[in-house]
Amino acid sequence: MKHAPFIAVEGPIGAGKTTLATMLAGELQLPVIKEIVDENPFLDKFYQNMDDWSFQLEMFFLCNRYKQLEDTVNEYIAKNKPVISDYHIYKNLIFGERTLKGTKRDKYREIYHVLTDDLPKPDIILYIRADLDTLLTRIAKRGRPFEEEIAPAYLQQLIEDYDDAMASLAVSEPSTVIVTIDGTQVDFVGNQEDFAAIADHLKELMK
Ligand SMILES: Nc1ncnc2c1ncn2[C@@H]1O[C@H](COP(=O)(O)OP(=O)(O)OP(=O)(O)O)[C@@H](O)[C@H]1O
Numbered sequence: 001m002k003h004a005p006f007i008a009v010e011g012p013i014g015a016g017k018t019t020l021a022t023m024l025a026g027e028l029q030l031p032v033i034k035e036i037v038d039e040n041p042f043l044d045k046f047y048q049n050m051d052d053w054s055f056q057l058e059m060f061f062l063c064n065r066y067k068q069l070e071d072t073v074n075e076y077i078a079k080n081k082p083v084i085s086d087y088h089i090y091k092n093l094i095f096g097e098r099t100l101k102g103t104k105r106d107k108y109r110e111i112y113h114v115l116t117d118d119l120p121k122p123d124i125i126l127y128i129r130a131d132l133d134t135l136l137t138r139i140a141k142r143g144r145p146f147e148e149e150i151a152p153a154y155l156q157q158l159i160e161d162y163d164d165a166m167a168s169l170a171v172s173e174p175s176t177v178i179v180t181i182d183g184t185q186v187d188f189v190g191n192q193e194d195f196a197a198i199a200d201h202l203k204e205l206m207k
């Protein structure tokens, strides 16, 4: 790879993005950027009433990630230092297209493009796919109270939205390498060989 890579881990809720990004950052000695969850004032309200709170929530995520991405550019990308993030800013569009309706969705889409179109895109995406049962089990295991409200149908829709989004990114950003990980079968937490295979693949891509 000509320049230091910008790596993003993606996948639906509870797929293991933060876990994998943190493990890889340790193994490859990379700085890791993690999304802010605890200070989010809208998540619990959103899960109780999506229609009432989706615009506030999506705008909050977008503004936070925009700021984090600006900082990531200044601290790492502009200095040609590698970095791994537990999300791709494109996820704002995946969620926004699903949770917003009508003119709010149109406005949000426009704001997303105005804010992000000129920012650097990850060179490598590690996309963790997982089936509904696996995600529900992991979300329950993590035990965030507000996520008890997540409807299985919403999660199933997001699984499909993520597949569609990765397919369209492969077309719109052809220089991005997308590595798909079957998170239902591959256990990078419990099986050291599974983790080593992912880490070795990433090391190869970074050469
Ligand atoms: N391969 C795995 N095997 C077993 N447990 C896992 C695995 N990957 C992640 N977990 C567990 O599942 C839960 C969710 O993982 P994590 O928080 O990394 O997911 P995430 O994709 O970052 O979630 P979110 O979308 O909410 O940000 C955590 O409790 C984590 O320890």
Ligand SMILES: Nc1nc(=O)c2ncn([C@H]3C[C@H](O)[C@@H](CO)O3)c2[nH]1
Residues within 6 Å of the ligand: 013, 037, 043, 057, 058, 061, 091, 092, 095, 096, 099, 147
């Ligand atoms: N609606 C919506 N839009 C987003 O951009 C977004 N990003 C993450 N999340 C939810 C998933 C987890 O519950 C929790 C932590 O990832 O926040 C989102 N929800």
